[in-house]
Amino acid sequence: MSLVFIPEDMDWVCEPCGERLQPGKVELTYLGNAFHVELPVCPKCGAVYIYEELALGRIHEVEQLLEDK
Amino acid sequence: MDQKELREWEAKCIQEEPPACRAGCPLNVDARAFVLSMARGDLDAARAVLEKSMPLAAVTARLCEAPCEVYCIRKDLGGAIAVGGLERLCIRETSPKGKIPRLPARPRKVAVIGSGPSSLTVAFDLARKGHPISVYHLGEKPGGWLRGLDESILPQSVLDAELQRLGSLHVTFVAVPALDAALIEAHPADAVYVGQDDTIAPDLLDLLTPPDPETMALERPGWFTGGLAGREFRFISAVSQGREAAVSIDRFLQNASLTSSRVPLRDGRTDLFTQTFGIEPVERVVPSGQGGFTRDEAVREAGRCIDCQCLECVKHCVYLAEHGGYPKSYARRVFNNSAIVQGMRQANTFINSCSMCGQCETLCPNDFSMADMCLDARREMVNLNRMPPSAHWFALEEMRSAKDAQAALIRHAPGASASDAIFFPGCQLAGIRPEQTLRLYDRLLEIEPRTGIWLDCCAAPAHWAGRQEEFVAILSEMEKIWSGMGRPMVVTACSTCLKMFREHLPAFGAVSVWTLLSESGVQASSTGRPLALSDPCTSRHDAQTRDAVRSLLARLGQPLAELPMSGELTECCGFGGLMDNANPALARKVAQARVAQSEADFLTYCAMCREQLSRTGKPVLHILDLLFPETARPAQEPPAGISARRVNRRRLKDELLARHGLDRGPKEPWEDVRLVVSGEVAAMLEERRILEDDVRRVLFAASKGGRVLRHAGDGRIIAASRLGEVTFWVEYREGEDGYEILKAWSHRMRITGGDL
Structure with a gap:
């Protein structure tokens, strides 16, 4: 399963790398479950950006589902 | 379960x-x-x-x-x-309604002698079960004495139609000249019913012994009777006896016991309570x-029907009413939740939402305790590693923080080397009203100069969360600390602490500070206006403390407004049992429902009740506002909030240590990170359970060379840190007065390889 989560505003620069964020592959895990998704990532250092809407929306939902599983 | x-x-x-x-x-x-x-x-x-x-x-x-x-x-x-x-x-x-359903046909025949109401009932009940029935009747048409009734009571056409429906169930009506013993001999059957509510011939009557009153069985196997004379309600008694006989005949034809697991007639007996x-x-x-x-x-x-129900607990509890059932149905929900092997556990939030306030148990005629049931379920969930990690996380973190080196403290009084008593304000009073906590301590020192101070948490959150192991470990540690202080009498200002200590650390001999004050007197004055006194739910079974509070208020001349659900019947503010953690929306509803019970301003003697009830916008005073007017806070004051409680506990510890000429030792390096937080952002942090301390820690890490994201257009900055089980993200600008916080969010999911 590959899901793409990219915010409207991608005008973010990683410091100190100085690189603009780009979509990149990321692994998220919770309670022993792993998910492969595409998120904004610094192409140099690999730092991942989990934006507000994603954290409070889909991620929160999945966390709750996994907690009740 | x-x-x-x-x-x-x-x-x-x-x-x-x-x-x-x-x-x-x-x-x-x-x-x-x-x-x-x-x-x-x-x-x-x-x-x-x-x-x-x-x-x-x-x-x-x-x-x-x-x-x-x-x-x-x-x-x-x-x-x-x-x-x-x-x-x-x-x-x-x-x-x-239409056709009467009939079970598949069965082989064994039943002879029904007579066609009065009892006989027709036997025919109806057994025919529906598939038994072939022959009804022997006198006269042209079956019906016995029903045929003699006035048209205004039972039109003959109605009786005919019902008998026709009976015929469609494979009931055969046979007209005979006499209902006598010869009839039975001439028409052998596997079971015989003699309906005495018809004209039975004397020779057959002579053969009938008195039947067993429960089964209507006669001594002769396979023979049954009913429709006996002399009952209060002639018609319905006959029908009832016919029905009981039909149950027996059905069992007899299947070679089953006539009595085993038979549900007896209730004759009006029920355990349903109706207020x-x-x-x-x-x-x-x-x-x-x-x-x-x-x-x-x-x-x-x-429309005059009362609609008899018990629902005594549900009527008064927002939580019980919210979930659309009642304790019996909830027990099944809890059981199913625990029995589930694969799939979603639908009742986790339900189990974690009970405030464990004990009101249901007090109201219930049978003492059903949702608190006990939910606590058992929570302990089981914890033991089986099925407790959702986020359910009680915030409260447990708050408990641990109140117990850590930055907030916890135990000392004898300044200048004293021993304590006869020790004041345990409770972590929430310390966090919500630090100045008043100090003022109260000073008053206790006037009463008993050898009164020590103990800032800590009683571990109620661990108990409520079902974390028995952690709870017991904390209790044991607390007992050691207390022993080290010379086993002084523990005086607490929190009803929850008092309840925890009395139930789990009885050696403490814990007493309520309000009891102590009511014995020693206070000099203060009333507000003049009547206040609705809301007892904390943990004082439900502590009449002594509740009376002490009322006696204190009476001495101040404080008039009280009526609040029906008080004392033993009092209600929770929405914090108890960690409801506010597992189900914040429900906790808000509970608080709203509580404050709506009186037009008057509220008064309480529990810091957390003050905090929760005031979140509704209702003016709420803490009793300390009345007892020490010089430290009084306005009833309209908003709640302290989660962030201030942490800071206040540290400050209180600082102030108490300063009295000994000591300080807290090294502060946390992030403690003095300066934040600019607007009211709107503060509300967002509160709602998202993000502490200003969390924000400080994220920003401190970023300032020490951590990675950040900077917006290429407007220069906003985003920093993130994993703090324990949660990753916190902060969006901010750097300003001269400190960091201007724009928003913050968090998640529990981990990013493989780290966040920022």
């Missing part, structure tokens, strides 16, 4: 017990459902209720003497509901015409 425990819990809740009317009906007609359908004007639904339990409903409903009315709870409040009259109107105004307090008497509707109720009259009469 296992099956046995489920049965035990279920047995305690009486909500599913039949209402008195149904218990008083020998046919087990659900008279409550019938009357309520009538009250809705839904006569078809009402008829369906009758047909479900009555044999030949068109006949039975017309002749039923309604013994249920004897038991009706309405009887002393304007008169029993006229169920009999309603039955007749209903049956007159509606048509039969009648506050129900106004309403007089019975008298039919205007000779022919009984009109439709409108019937609907009005049915």
Whole structure:
């Protein structure tokens, strides 16, 4: 399963790398479950950006589902 | 919860017990459902209720003497509901539901001697079960004495139609000249029923011994009887005996025991409790015409039904009402939640939302305790590693923080080397009202100079969260600390701490500070206006503390406004049992419902009640506002909030240590990170359970060379840190007065390889 989560505003620069964020592959895990998704990532250092809407929306939902599983 | 425990819990809740009317009906007609359908004007639904339990409903409903009315709870409040009259109107105004279902045919024959009501009942009940029935009757048509009734009571056409329906169930009617012994010999059958509510020949009557009153079986195997004379309600008693005989005959034909697991007639006995307090008497509707109720009259009469239910607990508890059931059904939910092997555990939030306030147990005629049931379930979830990690996380973190080196403290009084008493304000009073905590401590020092101070948390959150192991470990540690202080008497300002100590650390000999103050006197004044005193739920069984508070208030001359659910019946503010953690929206509803119970401003002696109730916007005072007017805070003051509570605990510790000429030692490096937080952002942080301390830690890490994201357009910055189980993200700008916080969010999911 590959899901793409990219915010409207991608005008973010990683410091100190100085690189603009780009979509990149990321692994998220919770309670022993792993998910492969595409998120904004610094192409140099690999730092991942989990934006507000994603954290409070889909991620929160999945966390709750996994907690009740 | 296992099956046995489920049965035990279920047995305690009486909500599913039949209402008195149904218990008083020998046919087990659900008279409550019938009357309520009538009250809705839904006569078809009402008829369906009758047909479900009555044999030949068109006949039975017309002749039923309604013994249920004897038991009706309405009887002393304007008169029993006229169920009999309603039955007749209903049956007159509606048509039969359709074909009567019949089970697959069975081989063994039944002979029914006589065709009075009891015999027709036997034929009806057994024919539906597939038994072939022959009814032997006198005269041209079956029906016995029913044939002699006036048309206004039972039209012959109705009786004919019902008998025709009976015929469609493979009942054969055989006209015979006499209902005698020879008849039985001439027509052998596997079982014989003799209906004595018809004209039975003397030779056959002589063969009948008195039947077993429960099974209606005669001594001769396979012989049964009913319709005996001398019962109070001639018709319905005959039908009832026919029904009991039919149950026995069915069992006999299957070679089953006539008595095993047989449900006896209730004769009105039920354990259902119905509160009648506050129900106004309403007089019975008298039919205007000779022919009984009109439709409108019937609907009005049915509208008098109390709709007997227990629901004593549900009526007063937002949590119980919110989930649409009652404790018995909730026990099944909890059981199913624990029994599930694969799939979603639907009741986790339900189990974690109970405030464990104990009100249901006090209200319940059988002491059903949702608190005990939910606590057991939570402990099981923790033990099986099934407790959702986020359910109680915030409260547990707060507990641990109140116990850590930055906030916790235990000291003898300044200048004293021992303590006779030790003041344990409770972590929430310390966090919510630090100045008043100090003022109260000073008052205690006046009363007893050798009073030490103990800032800590009683571990109630671990207990409520079902984390028994952690709870026991904390208690044991606390007992050691207390022993190290010379085992002084513990004086607490928190009803929860008091309850925890009394139940789990009885050696503390814990007393309430309010009891102590009421014995020593205070100099203060009342607000003048009446206040609604809301007892904390953890004082429910602590009459001594509740009385002490009232006596203190009486001495201040403080008038109290009426608040019905008080004392033993008091309600939770929404924090208890960690409801606010697992289900914040419900906690808000609970607080709203509580403050709506009085127009007056509220007064409480629990810091957390003050915090939760004031979140609704209701003016709420803490008793310390009255006892020490120089430190009083306005009733309208908003709650302290989660962030200030942490800072306040540290400050209180600083102030107390300063009295000893000491300080807290090295501060946390992030403690002095300066934040600029608007009211709007503060509300966002509060709602998202993000502490300003969390924000400080994220920003401190970023300032020490951590990675950040900077917006290429407007220069906003985003930083993130994993703090324990949670990753926190902060969006901000750097300003001269500190970091201007724009927003913050968090998640528990981990990013493989780290966040920022």
